Amino acid sequence: MNGSYSVTATDAAGYCTGNAAVDVGTNLHPDYLPLANLYNSTKGDSWFNRSGWLSNCDPCSGWFGVSCTDGRVTELNLGNPVNRTQGNNLDGPFPQTVGGLLKLRKLVVSFNSKLTGPIPSSLGQLTDLRYVDLFSNNFGGAIPASLGKLANVDLLYLGFNGLTGAIPTALGELKSIKDIHLGSNNLTGPIPSSFRQLKTLQRLALSGNRLSGSVPDYFNEFPALSELYLTINQFTGPIPASLGTINSLMVLSLAVNQLSGCIPTSLKNLCGRRVEINGNAGLPGGGDWASFCANGSGEYDGTLTTTKSGYWHDQTVWSCGALPHFGDQVLLQNTITIQSGKSSQAGYLRYTTGGKLIYEAGGQLFMNP
DSSP, X not given: OOEXXXXXXXXXXXXXXXXXXXXXXXXXXXXXXXHHHHHHHTTGGGOSOOTTTTSSSOGGGTOTTEEEETTEEEEEEOSOSSOTTTTTOOEEEOOGXXXXXXXXXXXXXXXXXXXXXXXXXXXXXXXXXXEEEOOSSOOEEOOOGXXXXXXXXXXXXXXXXXXXXXXXXXXXXXXXXXXXXXXXXEEEEOOOGGGGGOTTOOEEEOOSSEEEEEOOSOGGGOTTOOXXXXXXXXXXXXXXXXXXXXXXXXXXXXXXSEEBSOOOGGGGGGBTBEEEOOSOTBSGGGTOHHHHHHHOBTBOSSEEEBOSSEETTOGGGBTTSSOOOTTOEEEEOSEXXXXXXXXXXXXXXXEXXXXXXXXXXXXXXXXXX
């Protein structure tokens, strides 16, 4: 029953340890039980630093990593101040009861490689959160759609975990977000169309996943976007010309995808900045950025080159993702077939080693230099 008691509790109880006067019931600190559960769930006795934890009933009395405002826990940082890449040796699942820290504004539990299980969906209840750093742990499963309820969050770091599935459409509701890092997981599917709403975004890091589809053409609508990382995915299609019109863009990383077509002329505006487009076999020179900036190599200038064997009328076999027209200079470096009954056109035709043109019955090529 409620009241004040003098108790002696043990660590095994999971509550207030040591000899203390304890207020039981409504007077218990509202953030005590969620933190006690976190401690026990992640083997707190083995943390590198557990100073103050469960030594009394007031988390605001000097517990390591806990900061308070007006008597409520507003920051929980269980990193390692000596070695920031080592974490604090949290071991086990991150409990759903963390959703009881209703005044929490900053959550940092990065670099705890033994931290497992799913990301708690209850984090979506913490609408005061501004900063969520779950970077480089061992979380698995899907990203909870409930994180889309964090209307005030500025930073969301979920990179370097084992997350799977699609990026939730609900993350497009993070109208105050400035920095999203979901890289180095196992995420699949396209970038959600709802991301077009993230007008405050300054950095988007999605590299090292298995994302697919096309690179969205709306990033030029983000007035402060400075860094875009989409490297090592499975994106296809052309590089959007609109990327070259983002004056604030300092880093553009599209390397190691399946992009094809010409390098848009507008990207000359980014020469001198950090741009990575290499590792895309469908781009001229595989994505030779230095050559593009030096002499325009790779932009459409009336010259089209085959990038793989296939049919003449398949746009994906051409360096600029467009079929040759009258007057175009065509370089064949693969085996290209003009299908039966199809008419093709070009201005000038040249072969390199490996280049070959095959006509099926009724196939035609008209030349008009």
